[in-house]
Amino acid sequence: MTFPRPRLLSSQPLLLGVGFGILILIGIAGAFLSNQARREADWIEHTLQVEQQISTLLLQVRRAESYKRGYVITMDDGFLSDYQKAANGIPPAYDRLKLLTADNPAQQQFVAELGPLLDQRLADFAVAIDAMQNNDIATAQALVRRMEGRDHTERIRELAERMTATEAGLLVDRRQAAARTSILLAAVTIGGAILIMLLGIASVFAVQRTTRQRDEAEKGLIDTNENLEKIVEERTADLQEANAEIQRFAYIVSHDLRSPLVNIMGFTAELEAWRDEALARIESLRERGAPAEDADEGDQDEGELAGEFNEAINFIKSSITKMDKLINAVLKLSREGRREFHPEPIDMAQLLDGIISTVAHQTAETGTTIAVRELPQAKSDRLALEQVFSNLIDNALKYLKDGVPGEIEITGRETPLQVIYEVKDNGRGIDPKDHERIFDLFRRAGQQDRAGEGIGLAHVRTLVRRLGGRMDVSSELGQGSVFTVTLPKYWNVRSERSAA
Amino acid sequence: MTTPVTIVMVEDDEGHARLIEKNIRRAGVNNEIIPFTSGGAALDFLLGPDGSGTVNKGNPLLVLLDLNLPDMSGVDILKRVKENEHLKRSPVVVLTTTDDAVEIQRCYDLGCNVYITKPVDYEKFAHAIRQLGLFFAVIQVPPAA
Numbered sequence: 001m002t003f004p005r006p007r008l009l010s011s012q013p014l015l016l017g018v019g020f021g022i023l024i025l026i027g028i029a030g031a032f033l034s035n036q037a038r039r040e041a042d043w044i045e046h047t048l049q050v051e052q053q054i055s056t057l058l059l060q061v062r063r064a065e066s067y068k069r070g071y072v073i074t075m076d077d078g079f080l081s082d083y084q085k086a087a088n089g090i091p092p093a094y095d096r097l098k099l100l101t102a103d104n105p106a107q108q109q110f111v112a113e114l115g116p117l118l119d120q121r122l123a124d125f126a127v128a129i130d131a132m133q134n135n136d137i138a139t140a141q142a143l144v145r146r147m148e149g150r151d152h153t154e155r156i157r158e159l160a161e162r163m164t165a166t167e168a169g170l171l172v173d174r175r176q177a178a179a180r181t182s183i184l185l186a187a188v189t190i191g192g193a194i195l196i197m198l199l200g201i202a203s204v205f206a207v208q209r210t211t212r213q214r215d216e217a218e219k220g221l222i223d224t225n226e227n228l229e230k231i232v233e234e235r236t237a238d239l240q241e242a243n244a245e246i247q248r249f250a251y252i253v254s255h256d257l258r259s260p261l262v263n264i265m266g267f268t269a270e271l272e273a274w275r276d277e278a279l280a281r282i283e284s285l286r287e288r289g290a291p292a293e294d295a296d297e298g299d300q301d302e303g304e305l306a307g308e309f310n311e312a313i314n315f316i317k318s319s320i321t322k323m324d325k326l327i328n329a330v331l332k333l334s335r336e337g338r339r340e341f342h343p344e345p346i347d348m349a350q351l352l353d354g355i356i357s358t359v360a361h362q363t364a365e366t367g368t369t370i371a372v373r374e375l376p377q378a379k380s381d382r383l384a385l386e387q388v389f390s391n392l393i394d395n396a397l398k399y400l401k402d403g404v405p406g407e408i409e410i411t412g413r414e415t416p417l418q419v420i421y422e423v424k425d426n427g428r429g430i431d432p433k434d435h436e437r438i439f440d441l442f443r444r445a446g447q448q449d450r451a452g453e454g455i456g457l458a459h460v461r462t463l464v465r466r467l468g469g470r471m472d473v474s475s476e477l478g479q480g481s482v483f484t485v486t487l488p489k490y491w492n493v494r495s496e497r498s499a500a
Numbered sequence: 501m502t503t504p505v506t507i508v509m510v511e512d513d514e515g516h517a518r519l520i521e522k523n524i525r526r527a528g529v530n531n532e533i534i535p536f537t538s539g540g541a542a543l544d545f546l547l548g549p550d551g552s553g554t555v556n557k558g559n560p561l562l563v564l565l566d567l568n569l570p571d572m573s574g575v576d577i578l579k580r581v582k583e584n585e586h587l588k589r590s591p592v593v594v595l596t597t598t599d600d601a602v603e604i605q606r607c608y609d610l611g612c613n614v615y616i617t618k619p620v621d622y623e624k625f626a627h628a629i630r631q632l633g634l635f636f637a638v639i640q641v642p643p644a645a
Contacts, residue, residue, distance in 0.1 A: 263515030
């Protein structure tokens, strides 16, 4: 089952990236624009300074002129000292103006023109005052009266006005520029904010969509899981039914196979009885009718006949016995397969002690030692586990290596979900190619010098599987064997229908 | 002794039937043995064509029953006999290969009088049947009501 891949999930980082990009751009633009605004403000202030400086200069010149005029009229030394102060202030004021307008060539021109005019004015003032100090009042007054001074004054005023006008023009331009910049700054900020808001809304939608898709996917997953569980349940039920059917089949087959066997056995026995009767009759007939010299030969023939008859009968009988054993084994297995389990916590050491005590005389006879290490507790069916471990221990005792005292060791460990037991021996071992075969019904491996039908391990594996576990072997010829029984730690075998 | 007991043998395997008969005879039982190889035929005989069992009224019957029959389970026959007003007191001996404990219990629950598992080993089989024959020779069988 596939779900549509949520595309918006991948567009979220994109949105985030775009958002960050816009923020960075707004930051850069903002920094740039505010820097520009600051520079423009500086320029405006500069213009204002220039304007102020122009008027300061003009004021100084006017003050110097009026003090000079006062002195010329009154001859008061107070005016003279005031004049000196004002005149002295003119050059620094001029220098400062020159410095301030250094960036503007047009203003520089005006300033350059202003310089000599100012010098001329100061020189004129100085001549007039000198004349007054020398009591040459007429010269001084003549000087004052001269239009030259007025021309200069006019020119200075005119220059100052033009400079002021220039600066005023600059001020207007700069104010406009500053206004534009601030509008731009506001626009960038507001636009950015709007964009970010839009992005935010988009990502909220995206998140909502993603969440919805995720919820849907989750719901789908839950549905699938539930379905899966149902499917597994159905399959398990099917399997259990199939298994039960096989068990019933095995039971019926083995059961019905016994019936003809009874006949074969019965009539064979009857045949035996008739043979004795027939031989006895032949004997009596011969005694009555046959000549004496043939009697020995006849006896011999009869002895041979009886021998062959017996051989045949014995083969039939032993085959029947064997078949009966096999059928009984299948019956037993199918019956075990139908027995219901009763899980309970089992102290494995105790269970194994019980098994070991039942094989005590065998261990004593063969000099075998059985060591039981620390074992985890199992929760399982007691009878089944007894059968499993007594089978494994029996096998270990049965297939010892000739001339080597047996050593059997039973160890255990647990994992979060399983308990694992190992029965280890130093016996004759099993060829790896036979590892599967030994678990098959009626199949055996290695040297066939011990009695057995090849049922034990098949039975053990069936039992362990029914207990929800698994059975493994690891072994090499002549190297001993390790049989591993893995059982679930928590009993999880569904209760099957009770034996029919 | 009034009417001699009739032994009704329900056994699908003719070989078994023959062996059983032989060994019963060896025990000195000479009663009539009527063999049936199917459950249907046996029921027809026991209950009569009307299925009421009145046909055997007054006849002492002993039923020797195998459980594995081709047309029905011997358990059904046992049930029908033990539920029948006239036949319910007739002894039923179940003689079968099954030694399943649940099956044995069920038969006794349904009113079976003796349950014997056929041994595969013929010596034991013959012995068991002869013992059964001896038992037949001594038990009292009431006539069907």
